[in-house]
Amino acid sequence: DTAVSQTPKYLVTQMGNDKSIKCEQNLGHDTMYWYKQDSKKFLKIMFSYNNKELIINETVPNRFSPKSPDKAHLNLHINSLELGDSAVYFCASSQSTGTGAVGELFFGEGSRLTVL
């Protein structure tokens, strides 16, 4: 039973298109994240939601819009895709946030986006 699942696993699309990646976690965690891993394997946080509330929003272009319908789901929609958006996008979840609360992140298997 997969703890953090992302769909689709692979996504190939043309520049200018709009696409979405979905993420679901069944761990009962209250915090979810999107990370981007580029071709050099650098990992950078994009967004974090705690109980459906946006708490981290790094300097990500407005073309990226996260949406959390409930605390078990965090989707990522990308408008007007560009070549530089090609990367692996990882969803993750953890339990609790805030001072003194430290939960390790559980990652999904990643969604590899290729923009042509």
Next chain:
Amino acid sequence: AQSVAQPEDQVNVAEGNPLTVKCTYSVSGNPYLFWYVQYPNRGLQFLLKYITGDNLVKGSYGFEAEFNKSQTSFHLKKPSALVSDSALYFCAVRGRGGGNKLTFGTGTQLKVEL
């Protein structure tokens, strides 16, 4: 701003030998420190973390890490490497303020050879 440095892009070790993957960090106040491992085409898997207490932290698959506050380091170690340990290893740090922003290092590719 918090940051993590992993000075070695790649570490090569013979199977059965001890391994060390280096990590140094920068953060305001006391840190929370983590190690993750990534196998090819997979997500990151949690190995171990330092929160407080004993500076030597034991984790999954026989790995351990030592927190050294004066050197701001958190090196990953294993007494006897296995070929199956070959993977990409990430160190990460988080400050003790609000939020849960985890900053990752650039990763170290570990190659264990027969």
